[in-house]
Amino acid sequence: MSAATDNLARDAAPGGSRRLILDTAARLLRSGGYHQTTLREIAEAVGIRKASLYHHFASKEEIVEAVVNDGVRFVQDAVVAALAETKGAPPRQRLEAAITAHLTALHGQRDYTTASFRVFTFGATPVPESVRAARRAYEDVWRNLIAELQAAGALPKERSPDLMRYMILGAMNGSIDWFRPGRFVTADVAREFSALILAR
Amino acid sequence: MSAATDNLARDAAPGGSRRLILDTAARLLRSGGYHQTTLREIAEAVGIRKASLYHHFASKEEIVEAVVNDGVRFVQDAVVAALAETKGAPPRQRLEAAITAHLTALHGQRDYTTASFRVFTFGATPVPESVRAARRAYEDVWRNLIAELQAAGALPKERSPDLMRYMILGAMNGSIDWFRPGRFVTADVAREFSALILAR
DNA sequence: ATCGACCTACCGTCCGGTAGGTTGGTGCAT
């Protein structure tokens, strides 16, 4: 390590300060939202001056957008992978795998995912197109899964698939408000959720 | 109406401007959250100067707190009333009545309830004690109802009552993100939700 | 005369963003 400076990116892997900034921004956005989280705060937590952020990002908006989209992507990647791994398995097992993956990613990348759900919940600040696209893509994963489960008879065919999707995602995402790692075990929660949802 | 002024409370019922301010604040808080909603904005929408707000409230915090607590209270009153009306009815009917009441109040007082759920979701701004108390009181309503339904066998006894409560409330409250009055009918949604939750 | 309701004018503070350096490592021609 060089002796004369406290610079971070200078000593880290190239491009590493970008990730460091995003990690920090995610943590602050999670607890403070868009308007309470300031660039000064982010810069101080990272250990650089505020103006230096503009070397890596063009605006506050760009930082926030990156965090929010990463949050959705983390969850989507986990669920897609879980569904690929359980290809051909019984419907019940696939649903439980998807729920487990969603909850695990949700709480494993808490800063990013919580920021994702909270930052752009307000209608006044228009949601950037990239964010809407990311969310739509993830919704499609569940749309397809629910259609598959209904076709297989694991979910009642007479129920509205839209309402079931909203319900399942709402119940899962609500867990960011009450889930505490010490108090619950993700797999247990996933099993309870599956049991309450699946037709018997 | 008096000729020389545009004053609102001067011409309205005594104390009416307080409600008008809260209605306006609720509408703005719903779409903008705490930090994006400014006193200047509220004052302008009401039709008075910003400083005049301080004649009715001591601070921004006090306005927000009133809105948020009203939001919870509206929902709680509706659910408690619905449960009183269905006293002695079959468990299934009581759950559906509670869900219907919750959803109806949630979307009937959209500005207040949405503000309630969104304004204090951030950990950095400490949630005022009065708000925490109001939320706890409402949670108790559901805690009791679920215990009753489990005892009656309408909900599976082997499931965690806490998780069921979190799940039901999460699914219902998530509807503020997707419910559109023209696209859905509250009673239909309530029936679907009940059907998906209740043991068959 | 009193007072609730509302006003104008102002305060210190913090915001996102910009202008224009400084620093130190890397590669290259000599």
Place this chain on the structure above:
DNA sequence: ATGCACCAACCTACCGGACGGTAGGTCGAT
């Protein structure tokens, strides 16, 4: 090997504007 141009990374200093809140006055009904 060494001088030097280059560039990513970061810096100090500043901007206009918006924020919540305060001081102190006006006005009209009772």
